Amino acid sequence: MDLPSRDTSSDSIAEDIALAIHEHRLPPGSKLSEDEVGEIFGVSRTVVRAALQRLAHDRLVELRRNRGAFVAQPSLREAREVFEARALLEPRTARSAAERITEADLALLQRHIDAEHEALAAGQAGRALYLSGKFHIEIARIADQDTIAEFITQLVARSSLIIAVYWQRRGALCERHAHHALMRALAAHDGALAEELMKSHLLDLLSSLDLRSRTAAPSSLREALGG
Amino acid sequence: MDLPSRDTSSDSIAEDIALAIHEHRLPPGSKLSEDEVGEIFGVSRTVVRAALQRLAHDRLVELRRNRGAFVAQPSLREAREVFEARALLEPRTARSAAERITEADLALLQRHIDAEHEALAAGQAGRALYLSGKFHIEIARIADQDTIAEFITQLVARSSLIIAVYWQRRGALCERHAHHALMRALAAHDGALAEELMKSHLLDLLSSLDLRSRTAAPSSLREALGG
DNA sequence: GAACACAAGATTGTATACGATTTTGTGCCG
DNA sequence: CGGCACAAAATCGTATACAATCTTGTGTTC
16 A cells, blocks of 8 residues: 655655645644644654654744644745745756757646646646646756755645745736746756746746735734734 | 753764864764773763764765764765755845844954964864854844754854865855845845845855766765875 | 733653564574 | 584664653733
């Protein structure tokens, strides 16, 4: 049933939780009780704690001493900073990717985009968002930069949380064209264009968020009273 | 004996070990037995494991299943990638810092440089290296970019490991002039110059490493047989 | 009726115990 | 004498138990 040589169970659980957060099945602020999580996955609190600590290190969950673990609620400042970090890392990485990309890579990227469209068509917005993030990570992998890819992985996951908190419903699928145009630039080995497209794509993403006001960190209390 | 309201003990232990690695008191490849570390710090393996997992996440130690924790030995590839990541993050961050820096920040940076020189004069090369890294992190803090500062913190720590493995003894203190020149650019609020200086400083650092040959990852075996 | 004090409940922090896996030492066999 | 097999030791992986801390409910007092 399991894959042949799986990582430690805590890694597996951390990934499961991270995926749920990424796909917005676990909204920001959700409590992750150690007992509860342990019961769900059939393991003891020891391994759950390891998983939660890893997620806390990635800033996906917040650990409050003697209070428990909660899905993180990125602050306005953090939201800005995450996209500023991405703006430093991703455009130049896209340029490198364009210079190194192979036919196999292009095919893989195309499958990614197709899967994203399918998920969107099936109404699985969360999954589409997850795949959209994977697209960015894949570019870093194509650029053959594991270290940067890891940072981007982390930033993409945090971006997903930021979107969960600050997304202002409006034109939703500017994504489609952006990713498609980016892929064409990559296919043409046009590094300069790829860099420029990635840069503006990230700016578009940022500007589609509602980063005004909301003075304090949106506590779950605020969410509850908002309705 | 303890500080008033310390973090969890595992955080404190992780920092202690990270500092030891940073200052080259713990060479790459060192084994970090859970029992041994626990005895040294007077805690159980539970908290030691948490500390080691955090360090593993930062890539300072490598966790091998059923084998134990070892101080990481960065590969050639990782060495290159770390400095490429720094090259993407730090120059632009230095520019931002130059635009925002205050008198208080400048005084703090000056104290950093002074402490670095003192350590060097006192023959504490490891401590000087640590302070030199702090200088880079401080610049990110001045740029008011916590998220990027965190990444740089991680990259600086890994750089310290890389230096431990790949440093070729030669002119050692190009650092002094580089950091001083950088500080002058910051003081003059000359963002473009600061960016350029940081860029070439990182290139200098990289070129002072011996990244040739050593085909495989340098196992501790090789070290042992080298003498 | 409101505010405070205290106690019961729940949840996390840490230690210890046991099982699984790897390493290493020893002895037999070719 | 070299190589393999097996057993003992060491070390990590996980579960469980207890202590510390926080939350929350209740009763008393003003």
